[in-house]
Amino acid sequence: MQRYIIRRLLLAIPTLWLVLTLVFVASHIRPSFAEERVANCNGTAEQCKRTLDAIKHDLGTDKPFLQQYVIYIGNFLRGDLGVSLLTHKKVTTEIIHRAPPSVEMGLLQILLSTLLAIPVGVIAAIKQDSLIDYVLRVVSIGLLAVPVFFSGPLLLLFCARVLHWTPDLNLSFYRDLFDDPVRNLETMAIPVIAGAFATSAAVMRLLRSQMLEVMRQDYVRTAVAKGLRQRVVVIRHTLKNAMIPVLTIIGLQAGVLIGGNVILEQIFSIPGIGFFIITSIKQNDTPVVAGIALLIAIVVVLANLLIDLTYAWFDPRIRYA
Amino acid sequence: MANANMPLAGGAATGFALEEQVARGSPRFQGLRTFVFHKPLGMFGAIIVVILCVAAIFGRALAPYGPETKFTTTVASKGPAIDCTNPANQFTRECLARAQTGTGNVAARQPLQKAPPSAKHWFGTDEFGRDIFSRIVVGARRSMGVGLGSLLIGTALGVLLGSISAYFGGWFDSVIQRILDALQAFPAILFLLLLTTAGKPDIKVLTLGIGIIATPQISRIVRSTVIQVRELPFVEAARVIGADDLRIMVLHILPNIFAPVIVVFTIGVGAAILAEAALSFLGITPVGVSWGYMTAAGVAFIRYAPEEAIFGGLAISLAVLGFNLMGDALRDVLDPRLRGR
Numbered sequence: 001m002q003r004y005i006i007r008r009l010l011l012a013i014p015t016l017w018l019v020l021t022l023v024f025v026a027s028h029i030r031p032s033f034a035e036e037r038v039a040n041c042n043g044t045a046e047q048c049k050r051t052l053d054a055i056k057h058d059l060g061t062d063k064p065f066l067q068q069y070v071i072y073i074g075n076f077l078r079g080d081l082g083v084s085l086l087t088h089k090k091v092t093t094e095i096i097h098r099a100p101p102s103v104e105m106g107l108l109q110i111l112l113s114t115l116l117a118i119p120v121g122v123i124a125a126i127k128q129d130s131l132i133d134y135v136l137r138v139v140s141i142g143l144l145a146v147p148v149f150f151s152g153p154l155l156l157l158f159c160a161r162v163l164h165w166t167p168d169l170n171l172s173f174y175r176d177l178f179d180d181p182v183r184n185l186e187t188m189a190i191p192v193i194a195g196a197f198a199t200s201a202a203v204m205r206l207l208r209s210q211m212l213e214v215m216r217q218d219y220v221r222t223a224v225a226k227g228l229r230q231r232v233v234v235i236r237h238t239l240k241n242a243m244i245p246v247l248t249i250i251g252l253q254a255g256v257l258i259g260g261n262v263i264l265e266q267i268f269s270i271p272g273i274g275f276f277i278i279t280s281i282k283q284n285d286t287p288v289v290a291g292i293a294l295l296i297a298i299v300v301v302l303a304n305l306l307i308d309l310t311y312a313w314f315d316p317r318i319r320y321a
Numbered sequence: 322m323a324n325a326n327m328p329l330a331g332g333a334a335t336g337f338a339l340e341e342q343v344a345r346g347s348p349r350f351q352g353l354r355t356f357v358f359h360k361p362l363g364m365f366g367a368i369i370v371v372i373l374c375v376a377a378i379f380g381r382a383l384a385p386y387g388p389e390t391k392f393t394t395t396v397a398s399k400g401p402a403i404d405c406t407n408p409a410n411q412f413t414r415e416c417l418a419r420a421q422t423g424t425g426n427v428a429a430r431q432p433l434q435k436a437p438p439s440a441k442h443w444f445g446t447d448e449f450g451r452d453i454f455s456r457i458v459v460g461a462r463r464s465m466g467v468g469l470g471s472l473l474i475g476t477a478l479g480v481l482l483g484s485i486s487a488y489f490g491g492w493f494d495s496v497i498q499r500i501l502d503a504l505q506a507f508p509a510i511l512f513l514l515l516l517t518t519a520g521k522p523d524i525k526v527l528t529l530g531i532g533i534i535a536t537p538q539i540s541r542i543v544r545s546t547v548i549q550v551r552e553l554p555f556v557e558a559a560r561v562i563g564a565d566d567l568r569i570m571v572l573h574i575l576p577n578i579f580a581p582v583i584v585v586f587t588i589g590v591g592a593a594i595l596a597e598a599a600l601s602f603l604g605i606t607p608v609g610v611s612w613g614y615m616t617a618a619g620v621a622f623i624r625y626a627p628e629e630a631i632f633g634g635l636a637i638s639l640a641v642l643g644f645n646l647m648g649d650a651l652r653d654v655l656d657p658r659l660r661g662r
Contacts, residue, residue: 011499018503026515138362141649145642147595149602149613150634153620157631160624262510263599267620278603281514293511300506 004312012305019297024072027290028065059085081294082287084280091291095273102272104177104184105261108192110253113200120200121207121246122239126230128212136204143201149263152194159190171269191264203249210242217241244314247307254303356654363650369643376461384455385443388610391450392442445628447618453629457636460610463601464640467528468594474532476586479539480578486540487547488570498544501537509534509596517605524607527600531593539589542581550577580655587648591641598637612636 056062060071075082081091124136143151160166167173167187175183214220215238223233262274269275273292280288356363376383386392439445444453486497516530517523550556551574559569600606601613612633619630 014499015503015506018500019506022503022507023515026512141645142638142642145591145645146638147598147602147634147641149599149616149620150630150638153616153623153630154634157623157627166624262514263602266603277511277514289515293507293515296511297507300508301503304506 001312005309008305008308008312012301015301016298019301020073020076020294021069023290023294023297024069026293027286076294081291084288085285086280086283086288091288094276094288095292095295098271098273098276100176100272101174101188101270102261102265102274105188105192105195105264105270105272106253108188109195109199109261110250112192112196113203113253114250116196116200117203117207118239121204122211122234124204124208125211125215126234137208140201140204143197144205146198148194148198149267151197152191152264152267155190155194167268169269171271174269174271187268187270191261191268191270195261195264199253203246206249207242207246210245211238214238214242244311247310251303251307251310252300254299352654356650360650360654362646363654366643366646366648366650369639370647373461373465373640373643376458377465378462380459380462384452384458386452386455388456388459389451390455392446392452444632445626447615447629448622453615453632456610456615457612457632460612460615460636461640463606463609463611464594464597464637467524467531467597468590468640468644470528471531471593471597472535472586472589474529475535475539475589476582478532478536480543480575480582482536483540483543484547484570484574484578487544488551488566488574494544497540501540504533505537510599513596513600514603514605517600522600522605522607527597527607531596534596535589535593539582539585542585543578546578546581547574550574584648584652584655587644587651591644591648594637594640594644 053062060068063071079092081095083090084094087094120136120140124133127133156166167190173183174187177184220233220237223237261270261272262278264270265272265274266278277289277292280292356367381387442452442454444457447453447456482497482501486494512534513527513530516526556569556573559573564572597606597611598613598616601611602617604614604617606614616630616633616637619627619633623630
């Protein structure tokens with residue numbers, strides 16, 4: 001087991017390095033902030049060029065590509081993700097400041113989607129090929145196809161017409177969970193439900209197929225032959241073993257925790273990281289965009305690592321693969 | 322020439338026309354028959370896909386009006402019995418229209434804004450008076466173009482990388498897989514946002530970007546299939562009689578990866594359509610009609626005139642649904658072992 005852990009940890013490092021490089025390259029393809037600033041220059045060509053050079057020198061973008069790359073990696077190892085070109089505050093500070101709403105929304109979504117998917121998946125598996133199984137499968141295929149920016153507004157419409165209640169969509173309406181829980185949950189209710197629908201459909205389908213596979217196994221047949229009640233067979237024997245790949249999917253949603261909810265945050269005016277990244281992109285604030293992208297990618301890599309380790313702990317056959 | 326009454330061995334061509342072979346129950350078309358007759362959901366999906374293709378190719382000719390044609394109307398000077406001073410009625414269609422022309426004294430030509438579905442405009446009109454049905458039909462081209470184009474790129478890259486990396490194995494394989502893992506760790510939307518400019522997004526860059534995102538998944542499937550296939554006896558036999566690596570790959574291995582690749586391709590087009598729609602919803606889309614952008618515009622007044630948002634979103638959902646259903650059915654038909662993946 002230890003060898004597997006060490007090997008897995010070692011493999012994560014080159015992946016992280018590759019991600020860093022990808023972000024660096026991508027952020028240099030983007031339009032240059034300095035050049036856009038200077039685009040509206042009013043002076044002579046000479047003056048404009050001098051301003052451009054001065055800005056570039058300040059930002060450090062006039063150094064050769066490789067040197068910038070080395071500086072970038074060095075800064076990253078020290079925890080410095082750069083400074084926002086617009087607010088001149090550290091990128092890390094900005095991110096931490098805006099993280100709570102996104103993290104909260106992400107956690108609620110994961111919770112809700114798991115709570116929805118597990119019972120539904122189990123029922124669909126137990127009553128395979130019955131009417132209820134068919135209905136559940138069709139519904140989940142439908143939910144998979146509906147984009148988040150459609151289900152969110154549809155829920156909004158439903159609340160407005162049927163429940164005669166709408167959340168306030170002003171950006172300033174948002175309150176943190178600990179400041180004003182009611183308002184906070186009021187703002188987050190619809191986006192959380194909309195986001196949970198899509199992922200719960202995927203989890204439910206996987207759980208169902210895994211359960212079906214496990215139920216064909218000999219040890220389940222033994223359990224039934226022993227005379228155990230259906231509930232015990234299903235929960236203690238089948239579900240536990242079927243959950244392992246499902247945990248993978250649930251864990252992969254970790255990226256959502258930080259910034260994956262870009263669209264929902266835009267629609268429902270939740271001042272989280274997703275919202276922040278859109279405004280930064282529209283204003284070409286490249287260090288912020290790169291910093292957030294990097295952070296999310298790192299979270300995903302770490303989540304994958306954790307999932308692999310958990311997987312190996314649960315299923316000893318994996319350790320020797 | 323084989324006798325018409327002899328059982329057809331291995332689906333070999335026996336001089337009968339293709340249609341006859343299908344009708345007679347030739348083993349060669351077993352899969353197609355299973356798909357058509359035993360997978361109703363898959364057929365439904367396939368029909369949707371065909372409709373989308375027709376709309377994408379012939380959209381402008383089929384749409385009743387042009388996508389940019391703005392319609393106008395006169396507003397009745399004697400308004401209906403709605404009290405527009407009541408703030409609760411402020412945003413109903415009639416009061417909005419009346420607010421445009423003043424207190425209903427003069428009949429004026431003004432944009433047929435946000436009209437509800439009617440005989441003339443099946444899906445209603447948007448905020449500029451443009452017919453929504455026509456815009457949806459013409460918008461199919463953007464979604465299908467980006468969806469299919471990006472998946473073609475992704476499949477080409479994925480098959481190339483996956484098969485080469487699996488066939489040769491060793492450290493080469495590990496390195497390529499590491500790179501693809503890193504690429505997959507990157508959240509897709511962010512990757513696309515990084516690639517595209519807020520101001521002038523280019524459709525080719527967008528298609529290429531989505532294609533690159535699709536590559537790791539496809540290469541993974543290709544790789545696992547190639548690893549299985551390369552151990553089969555006929556590959557060894559080919560090597561023994563002196564076939565070189567390229568010949569083996571092209572003639573023996575590639576034909577056996579068609580089935581899983583087609584399944585992943587079909588489902589991938591659905592995901593690509595979603596990605597393009599998400600980006601254009603956020604406003605990052607080249608000039609032209611796009612379903613995501615229509616949905617975004619419609620969401621702004623979803624409470625009072627939901628047609629644009631509803632039909633835009635419905636178009637996207639149906640397109641993705643069609644590809645997903647078709648892909649699921651293809652997977653069941655082509656290789657039951659892939660079920661549940």
